[in-house]
Amino acid sequence: MQHVYDINTPIGMLAIIEDDGAVTRVLFGGAKDAAAGSPAPTPLLAEAERQFREYFGGIRKTFSLPLRPEGPPFHQKVWDALMQIPYGETRSYKDIAEAAGCPRGYRAAGMANNKNVIPIIIPCHRVIGSDKSLTGYGGGIGIKKALLELEAEISGK
Numbered sequence: 160m161q162h163v164y165d166i167n168t169p170i171g172m173l174a175i176i177e178d179d180g181a182v183t184r185v186l187f188g189g190a191k192d193a194a195a196g197s198p199a200p201t202p203l204l205a206e207a208e209r210q211f212r213e214y215f216g217g218i219r220k221t222f223s224l225p226l227r228p229e230g231p232p233f234h235q236k237v238w239d240a241l242m243q244i245p246y247g248e249t250r251s252y253k254d255i256a257e258a259a260g261c262p263r264g265y266r267a268a269g270m271a272n273n274k275n276v277i278p279i280i281i282p283c284h285r286v287i288g289s290d291k292s293l294t295g296y297g298g299g300i301g302i303k304k305a306l307l308e309l310e311a312e313i314s315g316k
Contacts, residue, residue, distance in 0.1 A: 164204040165189040169215050170302045173279075175207045181227035182207055184276045187298040214279070217313040220246035222280045230274060236260060237271035244285040247314025249307070251289040273297070279306065 162177045172189030175182060180203060200208060206224065213219035228238055240258035244250050250258075256268035275283040278297055284306040288294045296303035 162201050162204060163190050164200045164208070166208045166211060168211060170298065170305055173211070175204055175211075177201055177203050177207075178227070181225040182277060182280065183227050183229065185278055185280060187278070187302065211279075215309070217309070220310075220314075224280065226277055226280065228276050228281065230271070230276070233259065233261070233264075233267065234271040234274055237268050238275060238277075238281050240268075241272065241275065241281050241283055241286065244282055246282075247310040249285050249287045249291075252286060252294075253289055255286055269294075285310075 160179070161183075164175050164177075166173050166175065171187065174184075174186040174188070174190040176184040176186070182203070203224070207222075210219055210222050210224065214222070228235070230238070236259040237255055240255050243258065252265040252269045252272065253262075255272065256262055256265040259268055259271075261267060269286075272283045272286050273295065275281050275297070278284065284296060284298075284303045286294075293300050293303055293307075
């Protein structure tokens, strides 16, 4: 059964979606883009909220939640590669393509990055252009910049 819970964060509302004991999506803007939100969180959603509060408070650098993003095998490889980017660091789309086993597939890696359904937890915001430019982000470039600045400030990088 799917559960949807909205949390207010420094970057705006986020909807966290749980299905059968795993986080399956995080949506910018809250539950308006999903089924009606739940008035009270499940234990997993309460834990996810706690971890987001710690992340935004500069206490947490990695999330520890059961995740189940839906996507084709190559997307899964890219999302696994994203999970390996250390807090406060960035990688290029080329770096991600290489880590996913497809060195020349940087455009495909970019598309898989764009299809990430669990942003922030699977840190697609840490991927930038090879020229160090901030490229597109599902939550908007302003949110991507805010997340990178938060991590840089906390990590001292």
